[in-house]
Amino acid sequence: MSYCRTTLIEYRSEQDADDLIFTYKLNAATDFPDAEILLCTRTSTTTAVMTSLYPSKEKADQAMATRKPILKDAKAKIKSMETHEGDAFSLRWASGNGRFEKPGKRISESAYEKADAQNR
DSSP states (O other): OEEEEEEEEEESSHHHHHHHHHHHHHHHHHHOTTOSEEEEEEEETTEEEEEEEESSHHHHHHHHHHHHHHHHHHGGGEEEEEEEEEEEOOSOOBOTTSOBOOOOOOOOHHHHHHHHHHHO
16 A cells, blocks of 8 residues: 655745755655655745655655655754655546546445455
8 A cells, every 4th residue: 555744844934945845856756766756835935745655654664764864954944844644545546648537426435335345
């Protein structure tokens, strides 16, 4: 099962946010090669939400080892940081042409519980 780590970051200034997000854009794919998804959402001039999706918790933990020295170097530019993580699953995904696939028939809660039990 995929594993997701989402980090909410508040930077000390807009310039700090600009600098660290620019560095992330340049290096994230190299720094975190096992990530299936690396997403940065700039939520204001001084805040961002970083989301990483890994094929497993083990791969996410390996990435955390890479992340620690990077954050140590960036610490002076970060006012606060909060990380949430856990198992992840896809609800809806764009197909290869960039369009979302048509939603299926809506299912009842009992049908969902049955399907969920079969997938465990």
